[in-house]
Amino acid sequence: MNEISLKSSQFPNGCQNCAIRHQAVCSRCEPDELERLDEIKYYRTVEAGQTVIWTGDRMEFVASVVSGIASLTQTMEDGRTQMVGLLLPGDFIGRPGRESAAYDVIATTDIVLCCFRRKPFENMIVQTPHIAQRLLEMTLDELDAAREWMLVLGRKTAREKIASLLAIVARRNAALKLQGTGEKIQFDLPLTREAMADYLGLTLETVSRQISALKRDKVIALEGKRHVIVPDYRRLLNEAGDDSDGGMMM
Template sequence: MPAEDVHPVAPQCGDCPIRHRAVCARCEADELDLLEESKYYRSFEAGQTVIWSGDRMDFVASVVSGIATLTQTLEDGRTQMVGLLLPSDFVGRPGRETAAYNVTATTDIVMCCFRKKPFEEIMLRTPHIAQRLLEMTLDELDAAREWMLLLGRKTAREKIASLLAIVARRDAAIHLRYPEGTMTFDLPLTREAMADYLGLTLETVSRQISALKRDGVIELEGKRHVTVPDFDRLMSEAGDDSDGGFLP
């Protein structure tokens, strides 16, 4: 996949409001029109379920603003988050009838949806879109596998530090403000949601956050606003060497 054939990032996408890069960027006119026709927006309030696992799902979508989670549950209620959808993330699967996960809005959220049928047809005719989607799916797979390492082998403290590092990085990527290593952001998740993400209980999450604060790795203002005085320190608490090449 030569670089010049890969779509650039969404903001270059003229007036197509969808952030999802496979759809937006460098669209040829015809394709753009076709997508426009099958496109609609839906918004959900914090806490609302977007779709239940097993429900019929006749659309694919990208997150415009807000945050949603993908979760799986065992029948006795144990819950594991398996994905975190931030703005520009894609959800849904061409070629599948029903949803495989619960999708829940954790903040107020706006999604840009496409009816699945037309989307699939466009995908068949425009290699760029299928290839961009493949690339994104491979990125998600990498993220899932990194998460497997976290779930299987990291301690509670390392798990928390990893999550904070990920949120900090995603935030930095958007806001581009990190004077000399200091970062500041809002946690978009409750303690319980963090616990579900990390395979912990909410009490353990709370205790470890308190511990990181006590040890000066982070500072807290209220319960959600976090300052990271030394990102490298946080990364080393997270246990893995590589930063995934995310930060410049």
């Protein structure tokens, strides 16, 4: 299962994207708290396509995604699968208090995780209130994202679903770079057609057809299979069925 421990020294700036350390802890932590966090922390890489944890596995750690993209996936006995979460850098994996994993966690791209051994981490939560508060904020955001996605899954057409997904990835990308003010946004899709289908509750054929249709209608342009160019972000949002930008997710 391709597990490699990395030393903190490989991340000279600290764990830049690690939500726990930088967003939850650093700004408010006492030095001795940081030390305790470092003691229970280790890094781990997983190759694209590998499964980090299977549903039901014992969870020995919780983790934060440092780089790459992971997904939470549920599978029914007959093989139907539904992705229930897209984990981007900064997102959190696992939950304090749970012994075993509730979902498969799959590395969609090569990823680096910042892991914390679970038991000591749970102790830290009890002793360090602002960690629980930060985790609560993050969890509430995830809950909003999940509910937003329920609207997508339950009520949107295939075309709207695709546009919604593209809008999310585009937004994430524009947010990471300088705010893509006005100018066209472009990015590489980090998901295969099949992964998109699993996220959207569609088949990969329908995904492919709808992407072709959006291309034909000049809502997007493609370079190769994965590189997407969005000439007019508002238009894309409109296709997604949520004209008022507002919420959306992730």
